[in-house]
Amino acid sequence: MFANTEIGIDLGTANILVYSKGKGIILNEPSVVAVHLDTNEVLAVGIEAKNMVGKTPANIVAVRPLRDGVIADFDMTASMLKAILKKASKNLGLSLRKPNVVVCAPSGSTSVERRAILDAVRSCGAKNVHIIEEPVAAAIGAGLPVDEPIANVVVDIGGGTTEVAIISFGGVVNCHSIRVGGDKLDESIIHHVRKTYNMLIGERTAEQIKIEIGYSPIKHEELEMDIRGRDLVHGLPKTITLHSTEIQQALTESMFQLLESVRTTLEDCPPELSGDIVDQGVMLTGGGALLNGIQEWLSSEISVPVHIAQDPLECVAIGTGRSLKFIDKLQTVSV
Numbered sequence: 001m002f003a004n005t006e007i008g009i010d011l012g013t014a015n016i017l018v019y020s021k022g023k024g025i026i027l028n029e030p031s032v033v034a035v036h037l038d039t040n041e042v043l044a045v046g047i048e049a050k051n052m053v054g055k056t057p058a059n060i061v062a063v064r065p066l067r068d069g070v071i072a073d074f075d076m077t078a079s080m081l082k083a084i085l086k087k088a089s090k091n092l093g094l095s096l097r098k099p100n101v102v103v104c105a106p107s108g109s110t111s112v113e114r115r116a117i118l119d120a121v122r123s124c125g126a127k128n129v130h131i132i133e134e135p136v137a138a139a140i141g142a143g144l145p146v147d148e149p150i151a152n153v154v155v156d157i158g159g160g161t162t163e164v165a166i167i168s169f170g171g172v173v174n175c176h177s178i179r180v181g182g183d184k185l186d187e188s189i190i191h192h193v194r195k196t197y198n199m200l201i202g203e204r205t206a207e208q209i210k211i212e213i214g215y216s217p218i219k220h221e222e223l224e225m226d227i228r229g230r231d232l233v234h235g236l237p238k239t240i241t242l243h244s245t246e247i248q249q250a251l252t253e254s255m256f257q258l259l260e261s262v263r264t265t266l267e268d269c270p271p272e273l274s275g276d277i278v279d280q281g282v283m284l285t286g287g288g289a290l291l292n293g294i295q296e297w298l299s300s301e302i303s304v305p306v307h308i309a310q311d312p313l314e315c316v317a318i319g320t321g322r323s324l325k326f327i328d329k330l331q332t333v334s335v
């Protein structure tokens with residue numbers, strides 16, 4: 001049985017991860033749920049649901065309920081969470097019996113939504129549920145000494161949002177959140193290909209392009225990639241070759257918005273903490289931290305050291321899991 005089990009949940013806009021104390025990450029799936037519209041029955045969750053996106057009949061929807069960083073559809077989010085916890089306990093081969101849970105709240109969620117996260121987790125049988133701020137979890141997962149009185153700066157680049165936070169003494173001193181993340185970069189690529197080549201590509205192709213030949217605004221050796229899509233004029237499939245420089249160009253605007261958000265947060269930093277930032281630098285977490293050249297580019301723009309967390313995609317989950325140990329020292333979010 002799962003008695004006295006402690007788990008951490010990263011409820012991300014792109015990926016949801018479950019961390020179990022002692023076992024590490026026991027589930028890592030896309031934040032997608034497929035629901036029957038007539039009965040509200042959950043048909044699939046995670047990767048199975050992601051594979052259904054855009055391919056479902058009219059009475060079934062496969063959605064990302066946390067898209068854009070806000071909880072667009074709370075009932076869907078709660079349903080997804082329940083199905084995910086079921087899957088997690090199956091992965092573990094044990095039933096999730098009265099676990100203690102730390103779950104991070106997406107930025108911009110209201111107290112009503114946080115309450116609903118609590119309720120959803122509790123309805124899955126959790127005994128104690130704590131909600132912590134996502135950047136705090138990211139910082140803990142990245143190994144930063146968050147409970148010390150020094151400035152820990154985290155830039156968490158997720159699917160829907162980028163959160164920039166300064167954390168000291170276990171709490172957020174200063175935080176900015178913008179709706180620019182991996183999804184926005186993918187959209188820019190889709191837009192570029194449509195405008196330049198009259199060709200329609202899907203979200204997954206755009207994401208692959210970003211991962212393979214997407215670059216931050218730095219000098220680099222040019223790469224090429226062949227991609228397939230649908231010609232908008234003839235309606236037929238076609239193949240074109242894309243170059244990393246044009247993709248880089250398409251991503252530039254979003255990258256500078258992200259930079260602006262980092263700058264603003266650093267400028268608003270209390271002076272006593274500013275000195276720390278020069279020494280400690282900035283820690284990048286989230287999937288966006290893996291974008292080619294981002295470390296080099298950001299550090300040259302803000303003139304402080306930039307580090308990439310060891311497992312950027314797993315930081316928040318690891319952080320929520322680790323925070324189970326010193327939950328009393330953290331400022332948990334009140335609901």
Ligand code: ADP
Pocket residue numbers: 011012013014015016157158159160161181182183207210211285286287288289290291292312313
């Ligand atoms: P969230 O916390 O919002 O669920 P994640 O931290 O899981 O988001 O990051 C997901 C985002 O990271 C997606 O937009 C994905 O395309 C992007 N991503 C993943 N790997 C890479 C990579 N190697 N290069 C650039 N972006 C990446």
Ligand code: MG
Pocket residue numbers: 010012013156158286316
């Ligand atoms: Mg995240």
